[in-house]
Every structure is written in structure tokens, then in C-alpha cells.
Amino acid sequence: MTSTVEVTDLCRSFKTSTGLLWRSHRTTEAVRDLSFSVERGELFGLLGPNGAGKTTTIKMLITLLLPTSGVARVLGIDVARDPQAVRSRIGYVFGGERGLYERLSAADNLRYFAELYGVSPRSQRTRIAELLELVDLSGREKERVEGFSRGMRQRLHIARGLLHDPEVLFLDEPTIGIDPVGARQLRELVVRLREAGKTILLTTHYMLEADLLCDRIAVIDKGQLLALGTPTELKSSVDIGQVIEVETFGLPQTAIDRIETLDGVRTVTASVRGHLQLLVVQGHPGAEVTGSVLAAVDDQVVHRVLTREPTLEDAYVALVGGS
Amino acid sequence: MSAARIVFIGGLLSYRALFNWLNPWIFIPTLVLLPIFQILLFAFMGRQANLESDQFFVIGNAVQSASTPCLWGMTSAIAGERSSRTLGLLLASPAPRVATFVGRAIPVIANAWIVSLISFAVGAWLLRVDLPPSRWPAIAVLVLVGSVSCTGLALVLAAISLRVRDTATLANSMYGVLLIFCGVNVPLAALPGWMPAVSAWLPLTRTIEATREVAAGASLGHVGGLVLHELALTSGYLLLGICILRYFEASSRAKATLEVV
Numbered sequence: 001m002t003s004t005v006e007v008t009d010l011c012r013s014f015k016t017s018t019g020l021l022w023r024s025h026r027t028t029e030a031v032r033d034l035s036f037s038v039e040r041g042e043l044f045g046l047l048g049p050n051g052a053g054k055t056t057t058i059k060m061l062i063t064l065l066l067p068t069s070g071v072a073r074v075l076g077i078d079v080a081r082d083p084q085a086v087r088s089r090i091g092y093v094f095g096g097e098r099g100l101y102e103r104l105s106a107a108d109n110l111r112y113f114a115e116l117y118g119v120s121p122r123s124q125r126t127r128i129a130e131l132l133e134l135v136d137l138s139g140r141e142k143e144r145v146e147g148f149s150r151g152m153r154q155r156l157h158i159a160r161g162l163l164h165d166p167e168v169l170f171l172d173e174p175t176i177g178i179d180p181v182g183a184r185q186l187r188e189l190v191v192r193l194r195e196a197g198k199t200i201l202l203t204t205h206y207m208l209e210a211d212l213l214c215d216r217i218a219v220i221d222k223g224q225l226l227a228l229g230t231p232t233e234l235k236s237s238v239d240i241g242q243v244i245e246v247e248t249f250g251l252p253q254t255a256i257d258r259i260e261t262l263d264g265v266r267t268v269t270a271s272v273r274g275h276l277q278l279l280v281v282q283g284h285p286g287a288e289v290t291g292s293v294l295a296a297v298d299d300q301v302v303h304r305v306l307t308r309e310p311t312l313e314d315a316y317v318a319l320v321g322g323s
Numbered sequence: 324m325s326a327a328r329i330v331f332i333g334g335l336l337s338y339r340a341l342f343n344w345l346n347p348w349i350f351i352p353t354l355v356l357l358p359i360f361q362i363l364l365f366a367f368m369g370r371q372a373n374l375e376s377d378q379f380f381v382i383g384n385a386v387q388s389a390s391t392p393c394l395w396g397m398t399s400a401i402a403g404e405r406s407s408r409t410l411g412l413l414l415a416s417p418a419p420r421v422a423t424f425v426g427r428a429i430p431v432i433a434n435a436w437i438v439s440l441i442s443f444a445v446g447a448w449l450l451r452v453d454l455p456p457s458r459w460p461a462i463a464v465l466v467l468v469g470s471v472s473c474t475g476l477a478l479v480l481a482a483i484s485l486r487v488r489d490t491a492t493l494a495n496s497m498y499g500v501l502l503i504f505c506g507v508n509v510p511l512a513a514l515p516g517w518m519p520a521v522s523a524w525l526p527l528t529r530t531i532e533a534t535r536e537v538a539a540g541a542s543l544g545h546v547g548g549l550v551l552h553e554l555a556l557t558s559g560y561l562l563l564g565i566c567i568l569r570y571f572e573a574s575s576r577a578k579a580t581l582e583v584v
Binding site for chain 2: 014015059062063064065066083084087088092094096098099100101102103104108111112113115116117118121160
């Protein structure tokens with residue numbers, strides 16, 4: 001039995017030119033020898049940093065871009081050779097506020113795309129009502145989209161992607177920029193779609209989301225596959241040692257640089273959380289680094305220190321940080 | 324059936340979605356008042372300079388007023404897909420492209436026809452141009468022909484504006500070209516030698532000529548040659564527009580030139 005999505009040695013490069021009189025040309029390899037497959041009914045995650053090649057891969061799978069080389073098949077159909085056959089059987093949803101007709105109502109947006117996907121006039125009304133109910137927008141269908149919140153728009157995007165009842169759904173960062181409540185509603189919706197038997201390929205930056213939702217995950221960076229497996233397999237496949245989280249105030253870059261050079265420290269990431277700074281230090285397996293890390297921030301105000309088991313995010317940072 | 328629905332229902336929905344001049348606060352000043360001001364301006368200049376009759380200016384400017392909704396409407400209805408980031412969704416759909424894009428021309432034509440007829444009627448009334456009621460049906464038909472022919476050219480501009488992005492510059496420039504080259508305010512015979520050669524390849528030139536003849540008493544049959552010539556040119560522009568759209572879609576898949584999502 002063939003996989004629902006099959007990607008074999010897929011490559012995509014872009015040629016760019018700059019300059020008016022003396023033009024210089026550059027080739028960027030966005031996707032390089034990428035191979036993976038997604039089985040029927042599976043919720044498959046594609047993770048990677050910005051510019052990793054996730055969206056380029058999805059664009060090739062939904063027939064908007066031709067591969068430079070390699071083969072991609074969706075439902076057994078070559079996306080480069082028979083795009084039309086693929087288009088009618090897949091749905092595509094991307095994140096962000098755009099991609100809807102602002103001046104039209106939610107119902108008219110759906111009606112227009114129903115026409116484009118050849119949804120029969122008889123079933124359109126019922127189908128649109130069902131989908132509005134599914135995405136919790138019933139009663140708002142006559143309102144113009146320009147007044148919708150980001151979460152409402154995103155739910156409407158999903159309804160649009162489901163109009164023709166596609167077998168495969170491509171979700172490109174669907175929860176980006178949505179508040180926690182909206183993101184949770186969307187995740188619940190994605191779970192319901194998987195339970196309804198849809199095959200879903202999801203790209204996201206949110207590790208918790210990937211960990212919660214995905215059956216399997218492919219981590220890519222610089223267009224190449226770094227790891228592939230279930231969230232549990234990914235966590236255990238990366239040899240991560242102790243993880244220490246330090247909450248502090250106004251930690252200078254010199255202190256972060258000092259911690260990076262400590263014996264036993266593998267990676268250090270710093271991020272701002274409200275008025276605090278969160279320092280996440282991954283140690284090498286078997287290395288005890290808590291003492292030396294705390295010594296390095298001895299002259300700083302430390303709010304809280306926590307040691308914990310590695311998460312998918314730690315595995316991701318280890319994979320991408322080491323690539 | 325599906326293609327027909329995309330042409331008529333899809334065309335109207337996308338036109339409503341993307342042509343933001345349909346707001347009365349923009350529609351009335353831009354598409355109703357401005358053409359009338361243009362008629363009055365040229366008619367009064369003509370009177371001052373003892374040039375052509377008021378009827379000459381009413382016909383030229385009223386027929387040419389169709390170009391505003393055609394050029395801006397068509398380019399907005401197609402290039403607007405890019406700014407609203409719906410182009411990728413459209414191209415990823417299995418919808419037939421010709422039906423999808425040409426369908427948008429129908430509301431554009433209807434809008435242009437209405438705008439042109441209003442300009443004609445109000446301009447003639449304000450300047451006391453005496454046109455017998457029996458000539459109005461033929462004039463309405465010719466104004467429709469002019470709206471169709473201008474929409475053909477607008478489809479070409481709309482297709483180009485998908486790639487060059489600067490919709491307003493293209494539409495503004497073409498409006499000026501039509502105003503000068505099509506015999507709107509200056510008879511073609513009075514233009515420098517090379518200019519009528521350009522006029523021959525532009526829409527509206529023959530419509531304006533035919534409308535002036537009909538207003539002067541000729542029958543529709545008498546101007547049939549001009550109408551057929553105009554429609555043949557329109558077909559050429561429509562075909563060119565569709566070819567450009569198809570080429571851009573194909574090259575976008577190969578070179579990512581439309582930044583579709």
C-alpha cells in the first residue's frame with residue numbers, strides 16, 4: 001500500500017539576481033534531498049527554524065511550485081506531472097491574517113471557494129453551515145471578515161480548506177500569532193479532523209503543539225532532514241543531558257557567553273519572558289553543570305532555578321542547534 | 324455547469340471582494356462626478372477655442388469614461404489577489420483559470436456600461452445636446468461595445484500587473500493614452516501622422532467614431548464594420564490577456580515569480 005504523501009529526494013533551488021548593470025546571480029538551495037512519507041490518517045509534523053524549507057516543501061506538495069529534482073506524490077499522484085488531479089483532493093490552510101477576502105462576509109468567502117472547488121450548488125448551503133458550526137463561527141457568517149479577530153480568521157481558513165472534503169490537509173503554521181485560547185481551540189479542531197480520518201501535514205514553530213498533536217515529526221533545517229520519528233523517539237534519539245532553567249533579571253551577554261564556554265554545557269538559549277529573562281542550559285549527557293552555571297550567574301539576581309527532563313523543544317534545539 | 328457558475332457567481336463575488344471602489348463614497352465622486360467634470364471641462368474649452376461641437380465632446384468623453392471602471396476594476400479584480408494573499412489559494416484550486424479570470428470581466432463590463440451611460444445622459448442634459456430618443460438604443464449598444472473592448476485591454480494590464488505589481492501606474496498611464504489617442508477630444512485627422520497608427524490598435528477608437536456617426540443619424544448597420552473591427556481587436560486583447568495569465572502561472576511554478584503564498 002502506498003503512503004498518502006511520499007517525498008523522495010526532493011530538491012528545490014531558487015535563482016536570484018541583483019544589480020542593474022552588473023548582475024550577480026545566486027542560487028539558494030531551499031530543499032535538499034528531502035525524503036519522508038505520511039501514512040493515511042496520520043498527523044505528521046514538519047518542524048524547523050525560519051528558512052528551513054518547510055513552506056517550500058508544502059508549496060511543492062500543493063502544486064504551487066515545481067521541484068528542481070526528486071519526486072513528490074500525494075495520494076499516489078505526481079504533483080509535478082498531474083497538478084490538477086492533486087488540487088481537487090487536497091486542502092491547504094496557512095497561518096496569518098491574510099488570505100481571505102476582507103470585504104466579503106464569512107459565508108461569501110466560503111461560497112466563493114466552494115465554487116472554485118466545484119462543490120455542487122445543492123450541497124453548498126449545508127456544507128457551509130456544517131463547517132461554520134465545526135469552526136464555531138455559526139451566527140457570524142454574515143459579518144464581513146475585516147471585523148474578525150485573528151483566531152476567527154484562522155478558523156475560517158480551516159473551514160475554507162475543508163469545503164470540498166479533502167482527503168489530505170496541509171496546515172502551514174495555523175496557530176501563528178493566535179492567543180492561547182484561540183490556539184487551543186484550533187488544536188482541538190485539528191484533533192477532531194484527525195479523528196475524522198483526515199491525513200494532515202502540519203508545520204509549526206510551537207513544540208508543545210507538535211508534541212501534543214503529531215503522530216510523527218520530521219525536523220528539517222537548511223532544507224535537509226535532520227530527524228524523523230514519533231515525539232518520544234525524537235526526545236530519546238537526541239543524547240540530551242540535564243536541562244537547567246534559570247529565571248533572572250537583566251543578564252548581560254557576557255554572562256551568557258561565559259556559560260556557553262563552561263565544561264559540560266552543550267547549548268544555551270536566552271529568551272525574554274515578561275520582565276524576566278529565561279536561560280535554558282542543556283548539558284552534555286552525564287555532565288553535572290548546575291553548580292557551574294549558578295556560579296557563573298552568581299553576581300546576578302536569580303529568581304528561580306529548575307532542573308527538568310528534556311522536552312521535544314530541547315530535542316529540537318539540540319538537533320537544529322547542532323546542524 | 325461548474326465553469327459557468329465560476330464565470331457568473333465567482334466573477335461577481337470576486338469583483339465585490341477586490342474592487343474597493345464599490346463603496347458609494349468612492350464610486351460616486353470617482354465614477355460618476357469625475358467623468359461629468361471631464362465632459363464639461365473639454366466642452367467649455369472647445370467653446371472657448373471655437374473647436375468642435377458640445378456633442379463631439381460629450382460622445383468622446385462619455386465613451387472614454389468607461390475606461391475608468393474597466394482599467395481600475397479589472398486590474399483590482401486580478402492583481403488584488405496578490406495583495407490580499409489569496410492568489411496562492413486561487414492557483415492551488417482546481418478551478419478552470421479562463422473561467423475564473425474572464426468571469427471577473429462581466430461585472431467590470433456592466434459597471435463600465437452604467438458609468439458611461441450616466442456620463443452620456445448627464446453630459447448631454449447639462450450641455451443641452453439634442454439627441455433624438457430614437458438614437459439612444461443604438462448609442463447604448465455602442466457604449467456596451469466600448470465597455471467590452473476596453474475590458475479586453477484591461478485584462479492584459481491586469482495580467483501584467485500580477486507580475487509588475489504597480490497596478491495604479493499602469494492604469495493611470497493607459498487612461499492617459501486612451502484620452503489622447505482615441506479621438507476623444509481631438510479628431511484623429513488632426514493628430515500628428517504617427518498617432519492615428521497607434522489609435523488603430525487601441526480600444527474605443529472605433530466605438531467613439533461609430534457613436535458619433537450614429538448620433539449624427541447613421542444606423543447601427545451602417546457602423547457594423549467599425550463594431551466588428553472593435554470586437555475583433557477585443558478578442559485579440561482577451562486572448563493575449565489569457566495567454567499572459569497562463570504564462571505567469573506556469574513560470575511561477577517554475578521560478579516562484581508570483582510569491583503566491
